[in-house]
Amino acid sequence: xxxxxxxxxxxxxxxxxxxxxxxxxxxxxxxxxxxxxxxxxxxxxxxxxxxxxxxxxxxxxxxxxxxxxxxxxxxxxxxxxxxxxxxxxxxxxxxxxxxxxxxxxxxxxxxxxxxxxxxxxxxxxxxxxxxxxxxxxxxxxxxxxxxxxxxxxxxxxxxxxxxxxxxxxxxxxxxxxxxxxxxxxxxxxxxxxxxxxxxxxxxxxxxxxxxxxxxxxxxxxxxxxxxxxxxxxxxxxxxxxxxxxxxxxxxxxxxxxxxxxxxxxxxxxxxxxxxxxxxxxxxxxxxxxxxxxxxxxxxxxxxxxxxxxxxxxxxxxxxxxxxxxxxxxxxxxxxxxxxxxxxxxxxxxxxxxxxxxxxxxxxxxxxxxxxxx
Numbered sequence: 001x002x003x004x005x006x007x008x009x010x011x012x013x014x015x016x017x018x019x020x021x022x023x024x025x026x027x028x029x030x031x032x033x034x035x036x037x038x039x040x041x042x043x044x045x046x047x048x049x050x051x052x053x054x055x056x057x058x059x060x061x062x063x064x065x066x067x068x069x070x071x072x073x074x075x076x077x078x079x080x081x082x083x084x085x086x087x088x089x090x091x092x093x094x095x096x097x098x099x100x101x102x103x104x105x106x107x108x109x110x111x112x113x114x115x116x117x118x119x120x121x122x123x124x125x126x127x128x129x130x131x132x133x134x135x136x137x138x139x140x141x142x143x144x145x146x147x148x149x150x151x152x153x154x155x156x157x158x159x160x161x162x163x164x165x166x167x168x169x170x171x172x173x174x175x176x177x178x179x180x181x182x183x184x185x186x187x188x189x190x191x192x193x194x195x196x197x198x199x200x201x202x203x204x205x206x207x208x209x210x211x212x213x214x215x216x217x218x219x220x221x222x223x224x225x226x227x228x229x230x231x232x233x234x235x236x237x238x239x240x241x242x243x244x245x246x247x248x249x250x251x252x253x254x255x256x257x258x259x260x261x262x263x264x265x266x267x268x269x270x271x272x273x274x275x276x277x278x279x280x281x282x283x284x285x286x287x288x289x290x291x292x293x294x295x296x297x298x299x300x301x302x303x304x305x306x307x308x309x310x311x312x313x314x315x316x317x318x319x320x321x322x323x324x325x326x327x328x329x330x331x332x333x334x335x336x337x338x339x340x341x342x343x344x345x346x347x348x349x350x351x352x353x354x355x356x357x358x359x360x361x362x363x364x365x366x367x368x369x370x371x372x373x
Contacts, residue, residue, distance in 0.1 A: 027082055031162065037064065038162035039075060041134040041155065046147050048083060048131070048162075049075040058166065059118060062111050062322040063128035063178070084148045086161050094160040098195035099173040100300045101188065103267075105260035106179040106225065107210035108202035108282030112321040114176040116293050116312050122304050124167045128178040131159040132188075136181040140231045156184055157191050172302055179260060180225055183232040185267045189276060196300050197271070198372065199264050202282040203365040204352060207257045208250065209337045212344065219249045226256045233259060250351035258359055265368050272370025279368040286330050289313045295372050 030036045030050050037058065039051035051066065052073040061068040086092055102117075104110035111127060118125035137143075138152035145151075150158075167173040181188075189195060202210070211218045230236040236259075247255070264279070271277035278299050285292045290313040297304045304312075320326035341348060356362055 027078055030076055030078065031083070031086070032165055034165045036076070037069075037129075037166075038131050038159065039064070039066070040130045041080075041138075042077065043134075043138075043141075043143065045077070046080045046145060047077040048080065048158075049077050051075045055124075055166070058126065059124075060324070061127065062115075064126060064130060065128070080145060080148050080150065083158060083162075084150060084154075087150075087154055087158060089161075092161045092164065094157060094164070094191055094195075095193035097164070097167075097172070098192035099160060099163070099175045100195060100302065101185075101197035102174065102176040102200065103182060103185055103197055103264070104176070104179055104200035104282075105182070105202065105207075105257070105264055107207055108200045109285040109321070110176055110200045110282070112285055112289075112316065113198075113200065113280075113293075113296060114174065115321055116289070116309075116316050117174050117296065117300075117302060117304065119304050119308060119312065121168070121171065122308075123172045123174050123302050125174045125176065126163055126166060127176045129159070129163065129175070131162070132156065132175070132177045132181050132184075135159055136177075136184045137228070139184055139187075140228065152184070153187050153191070156187055160188070160192065174300070174302070180228045182260065182263045182267075183229075185263075186270070189267075189271055194276070196275075197277045198280050198296060198300065199268055199277060199368065200280045200282050200285075201261060201264055201366070201368055204254060204257055204355060204362075205348075205364060206283065208253055208348065208351065209340050211253050212249075212340045213336045219253075222249075222253050222256055226252050226259075229256060229259050229263075232263065248351075250347060251354060254351055254355040258355065258362060261366055261368070265366075268369040278370045278372040280372045281367075284372075286333075289316075292372075299372055 035052060035054055036050040037053050039049045041048050051069070052075070053069050057069050058064065102110050102114050114125045114127050117123050135152055135156035138155050141152075143152055143155075163173060163175065177188075185197075189197060211222055268277055268279055272279070280292065280296070290310055293309045293313050294306065296302075297309055320328045352364060356364065
């Protein structure tokens with residue numbers, strides 16, 4: 001770990017000078033320099049790692065992981081105690097120029113929407129920052145800092161304070177957290193005053209097919225998501241590994257989908273009537289991206305010019321939102337889905353039947369509260 005008090009200036013001068021970045025000489029320089037991303041929280045050491053990167057790299061990345069950012073630089077670890085005073089700085093409060101949020105239940109075009117709304121001079125997007133997931137897991141752990149007394153809500157608030165610098169003057173920050181952050185949606189909305197948010201979702205069959213077409217890595221990812229999300233439900237958090245390891249992939253996928261829809265519906269029931277959150281069925285972004293983008297722009301009060309949105313819809317509508325250089329079309333996706341259906345055959349229908357049989361009243365193509373106008 002770097003000795004912040006004694007060696008930060010020397011370290012920054014020798015190791016962190018990159019093109020377009022200012023040389024860091026103090027903790028405050030790192031906190032306020034937009035070329036340092038507040039990347040992750042170390043629960044054991046109680047430090048936040050700041051990762052040297054750039055605005056362009058964050059804009060390219062589909063998620064703010066070290067791999068996606070392609071950062072070969074070492075991070076700088078800052079003790080939580082040196083960052084805690086920021087919580088009392090009224091000028092940095094998340095309520096002033098609050099971020100907008102794109103929440104989602106995974107595999108429902110949220111990355112595509114985030115990329116489209118990431119427009120230079122108007123909005124800047126942060127996709128799946130790890131630090132917010134750390135705050136979400138802090139809630140699951142009922143964590144409280146031994147050194148500062150901070151709890152999970154203060155950690156989430158600190159993350160939003162540290163993210164503010166990435167939006168240039170006159171820009172709005174649009175944050176798309178990973179779906180396993182949905183357990184702290186209420187806290188994030190409450191600490192940002194009148195901030196607005198969208199909640200994207202999809203139907204059971206789309207979620208199932210989207211997972212399966214990505215192969216074994218996606219199945220492992222979904223199991224990891226399930227292990228986190230089930231901690232948010234008292235009736236499931238005490239399940240032993242032996243209770244879940246024998247669940248088939250299809251049952252895990254379907255259960256994760258249902259739990260996420262329950263979380264999404266709950267926060268929408270509270271925030272949608274207050275005109276602070278709207279739901280978006282993800283397929284709407286596939287069928288008519290331009291109309292969906294205009295509606296999102298209006299609801300989130302972003303101020304992106306209409307003609308610019310039309311151009312963005314045409315430009316990004318042909319690109320894969322997560323795979324650089326790859327192309328996307330509804331037809332090619334449909335072909336991939338049909339291959340999955342041919343491979344799994346009756347298993348797919350049996351998985352959907354299992355879901356509805358064990359969860360009476362569950363709609364496989366749900367309509368969540370507060371649909372985006």
